Amino acid sequence: MTTPRRPAPAASPAPAFAPDAAHVTDHLLVSGVRKSFGATEVLKGVDLTVAQGRTTAIVGASGSGKTTLLRLIAGFEAPDAGSVALDGVEVAGPSAWLPAHKRSIGYVAQDGALFPHLSVGQNIEFGLPVRGRAAASRVAELLEMVSMDPAYAKRRPSQLSGGQQQRVALARALARQPELMLLDEPFSALDAGLRVATRRAVSKTLSDAGVTTILVTHDQAEALSFADQVAVMRDGRLAQIGSPFVVYTRPSDRATAEFLGDAVILEAWMEGSLALCSLGGIPVRRPSVQGRVHLMLRPEQIRIAEGGNIHGRVVDTDYFGPETTVRIQLAPIAVDPSEPVDPHQPVGGEVISIRHWNAMLARPGTQLSLKVVGEGVVFPWDG
Amino acid sequence: MSIPTSTTAERKPRSNNLRNAGGGRGTRSGPWPVVVLCTLIAAFSLLPLGYVATMTANAGWDTIEKLVFRPRVGELLFNTVALVVITVPLCVVIGIAGAWLVERTRLRGHKAWAVLLAAPLAIPAFVNSYAWVSAIPSLGGVFGGVLISTLSYFPLVYIPVAAVLSRMDPALEQSGSSLGLGPWKVFFRVVLPQLRLAAAGGALLVSLHLLAEYGAFAMIQFDTFTTAIYDQFRSTFNGAAANMLASVLVLFCLLLLLGESKTRGNARYARVGSGVQANPPRLPMGRLEIPGQLGLAALTVLALGVPLFHVVRWLIVGGPGIWTGSALATALLQTLGYGLAGALVTTALAFPLAFLAVRHPGPVTKLLEGANYISSSMPGIVVALALVTISIHNVPAVYQTAVVLVAAYALLFMPRALVNLRAGLAQAPKELDEAAQALGKPPLVAFLKVTLRLTAPAAAGGAALVFLGIVNELTATLLLAPNGTQTLATEFWSLSSEIDYTGAAPYALLMILLSAPMTYLLFAQSKKAAGQ
Amino acid sequence: MKTWFNKTVLSRTALTAIAGVSVLALAACSGGTAPAASEGASGSATDAITVYNAQHESLTQSWVDAFTKETGIKVTLRNGDDSELSNQIIAEGAKSPADVFLTENSPAMTQVENAGLFTGIDAKIQSQVPAEYRPSTNKWTGIAARSTVFAYNKSKLTQAQLPKSIMDLASPEWKGRWAASPSGADFQAIVSAMLELKGEDATLSWLKSMKENSKAYKGNSTAMKAVNAGEVDGAIIYHYYWFGDQAATGENSNNVALHYFKNQDPGAFVSISGGGVLASSKHQANAEKFLEFITGKAGQTILQTGTSFEYPVASDVAANSKLVPLKDLQAPKVDAAKLNSQKVTDLMTEAGLL
Known part of the structure; x- marks a missing residue:
C-alpha cells in the first residue's frame, strides 16, 4: 500500500542481443x-x-x-x-x-487454469496474435508439440483428463513463444x-x-x-x-538434506577428513567443522555386503515390492581401551534405515555385514 | 424468494495455503476503488436502517412513549408474533416432511411432487390471499394469516432442505444404521441435525417475508406491523406514528437475524463440494404410501389448486371484457421495464460486493456483507418510507422518478443477485484471469474475456430472481412509483381493493405466468447446486 | 503496492461497466415511466398536468378522458388517499409535481389550504359552484358530495333495531356487530365532522368504544361485502358503494339496505369532495381548465350519469334519480374549513384504531 504504481520502462524487455548458443547468458x-x-x-x-x-x-x-x-x-x-x-x-x-x-512469459498453473468456456483450440488461440487459418494450423502444431492429437482442439477442457489439461495448458503457454x-x-x-x-x-x-x-x-x-x-x-x-x-x-545443511530425500544421520567425531561413527571412519570432502558433528549419508550409500566390516542386527523391515526398507541396529563404536576416552565422543549404536532389493535376505534378528560407499557430509553438532 | 446460501455451489478452492498467502495483503482487503465502491453500496444499503434510527432518535422519548407503548402496538405485536410463531414451525415441518418424502422415499411420482411442492412460489402471496378470500369471504384473523402465509411460504424451507437431502453423504446414514439405529432414529438423530442450517435459513426467510408482507394480510383484514404502517402512511404520508411502528418492526427483524445466527452457531452454511457423489438411499413407503400421497395432494390442492382455480374462475366470470383496454398492456410493459432495469442495476451493484467476497475475503468484506445482509432484511414498507423521505428532502431531483423505485428494488433484492454472483465468481478463480494476463492480455481485457464471461450465467440467474421479486413487489412500488406508473401488482391491488375481482384476475394470471419460469429456474438451480 | 496497479485498471473497468449498465437501465426505465419529462417552461396550451387524485380512480379517469378529448391536454394521475396525498403535497412544498389536488373529503383540502399551498379558484369556477359547496376563502372548491350511511344486512336488522344516531353505536349492545374502514379517509372525514359537532372528549370516547365494538375492514367496499355476507350487522360507509354495486352485479350488496341517520346527526354528515390548484403548479392555466371542466356541466353530468353515484354539487346538475336528493338528507351544518384531519388521526391513533 505504500508504493505508488510505477511507470513502465520505455524499453521493451526484448533481449538486447541475440543469445549465442555457446555463450550462456x-x-x-x-x-x-x-x-x-x-x-x-x-x-x-x-x-x-x-x-x-x-x-x-x-x-x-x-x-x-x-x-x-x-x-x-x-x-x-x-x-x-x-x-x-x-x-x-x-x-x-x-x-x-x-x-x-x-x-x-508463459505461465502454467497448478490445475492448468484452462478457460472452461472455451474449447481446447480456443484456449490455445487465446494468446495468439493471429486468427483464422493461421491460428488453426498453429494450434495443431502446438498440440502435436505436447504429444496430443490435433483433433482434441474441438473438445472442451472438461472432457480432458488431468494430464491432458496440463499439456493443453502448456501448449497454450507456448503459443506466444x-x-x-x-x-x-x-x-x-x-x-x-x-x-x-x-x-x-x-x-x-x-x-x-x-x-x-x-x-x-x-x-x-x-x-x-x-x-x-x-x-x-x-x-x-x-x-x-x-x-x-x-x-x-552435498546439501548445505541438515534440513536441506532431509528435505531432499531420506537421510541417515549419525553422531560422529570429525578428525581431519575422517568422520568416526557407528559405521567406522567415513571420508568427508572438505569438512567445514571438526570434533563432534552430525554425519549424513544417503541410505543407498550403505550396502549389505558379505564380509563388510560393519555389523548390525535387523530390527524390522517394511516391504515395498521392488525394494525393502531394512532397519538395522548398529553395534556401538568400538573403543580401544588403551586410548584415553574423550567424553564428547559419540558412543554410536544407532538404528538406521537402508534399502535393499531382496526382502528375503533380511529377516528380523538376522546379523548383517555392511559397507559404505562414497563420501559423507557433516553438519555442525546441534545437540 | 431467495434461497439461503446453503444451496449455492461453491467450488472448494483448489489452491493450497501458499496460493492464498499469495493473495496477499494488497489483495486481502481488495483493490481500493472496489473497496470504496462497495463501501458506498453498503452505506446506501444501510439507508433504511439509518433512517429509522434517526427518526426514532429525533422523535424524542415523549413521542416514542406515546406512539410505541400503546395498546394498538400491543395488538400488532401479538398478531405479528402469533403469525411468526405459528407459521414458521408449520413451514419448517411441512417443508422438511415434503422434502423428505420426495427426496428420500420411494413414494410414487416423487419427481413430479418435487416440482409441485416448489410451484406455490410462483403464486404471489397476495394473489393467494385474493383466491382464498374468494373461496371463504370471511377469512381473516390470525388463522387466515397463518393459512395463507404457510401455503405461500413453505417452499422457502422445502427447496433448500430438499437440496441438502439430495446431496447428503449417504455414508453418515449408513454409519448410523451400522450403529444399530432404525430408519426413524437415523432420520431424527443423523439426518435432521444436518438439515438444521438449511431449515434455519429457510425459516429466517419465511419470517422476514411474514414481517414484510402487506397485500396478503391487508386483503384478509389481518393487521401486522407492516399493514399498520401502511395505514398510517395513507393517513399521514410519513408521520411520526408510521416511523415509530417502523422502528419496532426493524427491531423485530434484527432480533430475527440475531436468533437465526444463534441457531446457526459457528457453523457456516455448508458448501457443496464438487466431488461428493450423492446417491441417497430411498426408503420404501409401504403402508405409508397412501397417507403420503394424500398429504401431498392436499397440500398441493390448498397451495396451488385453490389459487389457480379461483383465478381461472374469475377469468371465466369476467369473460373477454376484462382483457380490453390499454391498462393491462401498460401495466405489463411497465412491469417488464422495471423488472429488467431493476434486475440489471441490482446485479451491477451486487457485482463488486460479490467480487470482494470471493476474491478478497477478509474483515472488511465481512463487514460490508453484513451491512448488506441486515439491510436486505428490512421490509419493503420501511425501505419505501425511508426513500420517500430522503428523496423528498435531500435529493429532490430524483424524487418521484424511476431512480428511487429502482434503488428500492436494488435494496430489497440485492441478496438474490449476490448469492448467485458469489457462486458464479467462485467458478471463475483468479488464476484464470492471471493465465489470461500471462498470455498477453491486459488486466482489463483479461477481466472482460474471462471473469465477466464466466460469471455471466450466474449473473443472469440472479437477475432473473431479482426480476421475479420486482414483478410481485407491491408495497415499495405503491409508495415510490413515479406519477402515472401502473405495474401488474399495483393494478391488481387497486382493482381487488375495490373488490373488482374479475378485473383483477388477468393481472393475477400475468403475474403467475411471469413468475412460473423463474420459480422453475430457482428449483433447478438448487438441484444443480446440490450436484444433480 | 504495485499489484494494485493492475487491480486499479481492472476495477476501473468494472466501475465503468457498472455505471454504463445502470445509466442504460435507468434510461430504459424512465423512458417508459416519466411522461412528465417533457415539461418545459410554463405555458403551452397542451402541456400535460399532474393530478394528485384521492377520488375514486374510475371517476377521475372518466373526467380525465372527457377532459383530454375536449382540450387535448394530457393528464397524469397519482392515486392515493386524502391524507396521504395532502401530507405528501405539504412535504413536497414548492417542489411538488402536483398541479391539481382532488379529494374525496374536505379535511385534506383544508389541511393543504392551511399550509398556504392553494392558489385559489377563479371567477368562472366560483360562478359554477354554489357558495355552500365551497369554502368562504375560495382557495378550493367542492366537486362532488357523498352522504354517510349505515349499511345493514336486511336479514339481521329490522327497521326498529336500527341505531337512531351514529353515537348509539358506542353502546355495548353494538359490540362486535358493526364495521367500518377506519384507515380510510372517508371514515376519518366522518369522525372529523363528529369532532366538530360533539367536541374532542365525546369523539375520543366514541372512538374508544368503536375500538371495542367494531370490526375494522380495509376499504368501504370490503366492509359492505362483510355486511352482505352477514359477518357483521351493519357498517358505517358512504352511500355510493351500495348504489355502485347494485348497478353492477349486486353480488356484494343484495342483502344490504341503507339507513340515513338524518336529523342533523353527525352520522348524517355529507362530505364534500374537493378540488384545488396548487400555487406551485407550473401549468396554472391548464390546471384551472381542468377544475373548470370538472365543476362545469360536462364534468358534473358524469356524476349524474356515470357509475360513481356521488352527488353533483355544481352547474345545476341534478343527482342520479336513484339517489335520495341532497336536500332531503338533513345533514348537519359543518364548516368544511374547520374539519381537522390531523387531530382526527391523532385521536384515532390514541384510540388504537390506527
Whole structure:
C-alpha cells in the first residue's frame, strides 16, 4: 500500500542481443527480493540467477515462499524490495514495473487454469496474435508439440483428463513463444503414474523448444529429475542452489538434506577428513567443522555386503515390492581401551534405515555385514 | 424468494495455503476503488436502517412513549408474533416432511411432487390471499394469516432442505444404521441435525417475508406491523406514528437475524463440494404410501389448486371484457421495464460486493456483507418510507422518478443477485484471469474475456430472481412509483381493493405466468447446486 | 503496492461497466415511466398536468378522458388517499409535481389550504359552484358530495333495531356487530365532522368504544361485502358503494339496505369532495381548465350519469334519480374549513384504531 504504481520502462524487455548458443547468458536475475503480506514476511531476500535455456526447479515445503517468488517473476505481484530483471532489463524494482501481460512469459498453473468456456483450440488461440487459418494450423502444431492429437482442439477442457489439461495448458503457454516458462506445481494435481509421464512429456517439449523454465514444486524427486538447477527454498530464503547431483549429495545443511530425500544421520567425531561413527571412519570432502558433528549419508550409500566390516542386527523391515526398507541396529563404536576416552565422543549404536532389493535376505534378528560407499557430509553438532 | 446460501455451489478452492498467502495483503482487503465502491453500496444499503434510527432518535422519548407503548402496538405485536410463531414451525415441518418424502422415499411420482411442492412460489402471496378470500369471504384473523402465509411460504424451507437431502453423504446414514439405529432414529438423530442450517435459513426467510408482507394480510383484514404502517402512511404520508411502528418492526427483524445466527452457531452454511457423489438411499413407503400421497395432494390442492382455480374462475366470470383496454398492456410493459432495469442495476451493484467476497475475503468484506445482509432484511414498507423521505428532502431531483423505485428494488433484492454472483465468481478463480494476463492480455481485457464471461450465467440467474421479486413487489412500488406508473401488482391491488375481482384476475394470471419460469429456474438451480 | 496497479485498471473497468449498465437501465426505465419529462417552461396550451387524485380512480379517469378529448391536454394521475396525498403535497412544498389536488373529503383540502399551498379558484369556477359547496376563502372548491350511511344486512336488522344516531353505536349492545374502514379517509372525514359537532372528549370516547365494538375492514367496499355476507350487522360507509354495486352485479350488496341517520346527526354528515390548484403548479392555466371542466356541466353530468353515484354539487346538475336528493338528507351544518384531519388521526391513533 505504500508504493505508488510505477511507470513502465520505455524499453521493451526484448533481449538486447541475440543469445549465442555457446555463450550462456543470465536470462533471469532476481536480486535481494523481499515481500511481505501483512505482518508476514514471505520472502526475506532472495537472489537467483537462471541461465538462458536452462531449467530451474524451486523446491520447498508449503509456506516456504516458492509460489510467491514465481508470482513475482511472472508479474502478478510486485516485490517490496529488490529487483527482477529479464534479459538484463529490470521488470520489477525500485524504478521499474512491467505488468504480467507485457513480460515475455508463459505461465502454467497448478490445475492448468484452462478457460472452461472455451474449447481446447480456443484456449490455445487465446494468446495468439493471429486468427483464422493461421491460428488453426498453429494450434495443431502446438498440440502435436505436447504429444496430443490435433483433433482434441474441438473438445472442451472438461472432457480432458488431468494430464491432458496440463499439456493443453502448456501448449497454450507456448503459443506466444515466451522466453521464460513458469510452471507452478503443474503436476501436483495428477496421480502418480500420470505425473511421471506428463512431467517427461513437458520436460521434453520445453527442452526441444529451448525455453528457459522455472518449475515450482514441493516434490523433491520432481525437482531433481526435471531441472538442471535446483534451488531449495526454506522460510523465505534460498537455502541452496546447485545442480541436482550437488544439492542431493552435498546439501548445505541438515534440513536441506532431509528435505531432499531420506537421510541417515549419525553422531560422529570429525578428525581431519575422517568422520568416526557407528559405521567406522567415513571420508568427508572438505569438512567445514571438526570434533563432534552430525554425519549424513544417503541410505543407498550403505550396502549389505558379505564380509563388510560393519555389523548390525535387523530390527524390522517394511516391504515395498521392488525394494525393502531394512532397519538395522548398529553395534556401538568400538573403543580401544588403551586410548584415553574423550567424553564428547559419540558412543554410536544407532538404528538406521537402508534399502535393499531382496526382502528375503533380511529377516528380523538376522546379523548383517555392511559397507559404505562414497563420501559423507557433516553438519555442525546441534545437540 | 431467495434461497439461503446453503444451496449455492461453491467450488472448494483448489489452491493450497501458499496460493492464498499469495493473495496477499494488497489483495486481502481488495483493490481500493472496489473497496470504496462497495463501501458506498453498503452505506446506501444501510439507508433504511439509518433512517429509522434517526427518526426514532429525533422523535424524542415523549413521542416514542406515546406512539410505541400503546395498546394498538400491543395488538400488532401479538398478531405479528402469533403469525411468526405459528407459521414458521408449520413451514419448517411441512417443508422438511415434503422434502423428505420426495427426496428420500420411494413414494410414487416423487419427481413430479418435487416440482409441485416448489410451484406455490410462483403464486404471489397476495394473489393467494385474493383466491382464498374468494373461496371463504370471511377469512381473516390470525388463522387466515397463518393459512395463507404457510401455503405461500413453505417452499422457502422445502427447496433448500430438499437440496441438502439430495446431496447428503449417504455414508453418515449408513454409519448410523451400522450403529444399530432404525430408519426413524437415523432420520431424527443423523439426518435432521444436518438439515438444521438449511431449515434455519429457510425459516429466517419465511419470517422476514411474514414481517414484510402487506397485500396478503391487508386483503384478509389481518393487521401486522407492516399493514399498520401502511395505514398510517395513507393517513399521514410519513408521520411520526408510521416511523415509530417502523422502528419496532426493524427491531423485530434484527432480533430475527440475531436468533437465526444463534441457531446457526459457528457453523457456516455448508458448501457443496464438487466431488461428493450423492446417491441417497430411498426408503420404501409401504403402508405409508397412501397417507403420503394424500398429504401431498392436499397440500398441493390448498397451495396451488385453490389459487389457480379461483383465478381461472374469475377469468371465466369476467369473460373477454376484462382483457380490453390499454391498462393491462401498460401495466405489463411497465412491469417488464422495471423488472429488467431493476434486475440489471441490482446485479451491477451486487457485482463488486460479490467480487470482494470471493476474491478478497477478509474483515472488511465481512463487514460490508453484513451491512448488506441486515439491510436486505428490512421490509419493503420501511425501505419505501425511508426513500420517500430522503428523496423528498435531500435529493429532490430524483424524487418521484424511476431512480428511487429502482434503488428500492436494488435494496430489497440485492441478496438474490449476490448469492448467485458469489457462486458464479467462485467458478471463475483468479488464476484464470492471471493465465489470461500471462498470455498477453491486459488486466482489463483479461477481466472482460474471462471473469465477466464466466460469471455471466450466474449473473443472469440472479437477475432473473431479482426480476421475479420486482414483478410481485407491491408495497415499495405503491409508495415510490413515479406519477402515472401502473405495474401488474399495483393494478391488481387497486382493482381487488375495490373488490373488482374479475378485473383483477388477468393481472393475477400475468403475474403467475411471469413468475412460473423463474420459480422453475430457482428449483433447478438448487438441484444443480446440490450436484444433480 | 504495485499489484494494485493492475487491480486499479481492472476495477476501473468494472466501475465503468457498472455505471454504463445502470445509466442504460435507468434510461430504459424512465423512458417508459416519466411522461412528465417533457415539461418545459410554463405555458403551452397542451402541456400535460399532474393530478394528485384521492377520488375514486374510475371517476377521475372518466373526467380525465372527457377532459383530454375536449382540450387535448394530457393528464397524469397519482392515486392515493386524502391524507396521504395532502401530507405528501405539504412535504413536497414548492417542489411538488402536483398541479391539481382532488379529494374525496374536505379535511385534506383544508389541511393543504392551511399550509398556504392553494392558489385559489377563479371567477368562472366560483360562478359554477354554489357558495355552500365551497369554502368562504375560495382557495378550493367542492366537486362532488357523498352522504354517510349505515349499511345493514336486511336479514339481521329490522327497521326498529336500527341505531337512531351514529353515537348509539358506542353502546355495548353494538359490540362486535358493526364495521367500518377506519384507515380510510372517508371514515376519518366522518369522525372529523363528529369532532366538530360533539367536541374532542365525546369523539375520543366514541372512538374508544368503536375500538371495542367494531370490526375494522380495509376499504368501504370490503366492509359492505362483510355486511352482505352477514359477518357483521351493519357498517358505517358512504352511500355510493351500495348504489355502485347494485348497478353492477349486486353480488356484494343484495342483502344490504341503507339507513340515513338524518336529523342533523353527525352520522348524517355529507362530505364534500374537493378540488384545488396548487400555487406551485407550473401549468396554472391548464390546471384551472381542468377544475373548470370538472365543476362545469360536462364534468358534473358524469356524476349524474356515470357509475360513481356521488352527488353533483355544481352547474345545476341534478343527482342520479336513484339517489335520495341532497336536500332531503338533513345533514348537519359543518364548516368544511374547520374539519381537522390531523387531530382526527391523532385521536384515532390514541384510540388504537390506527
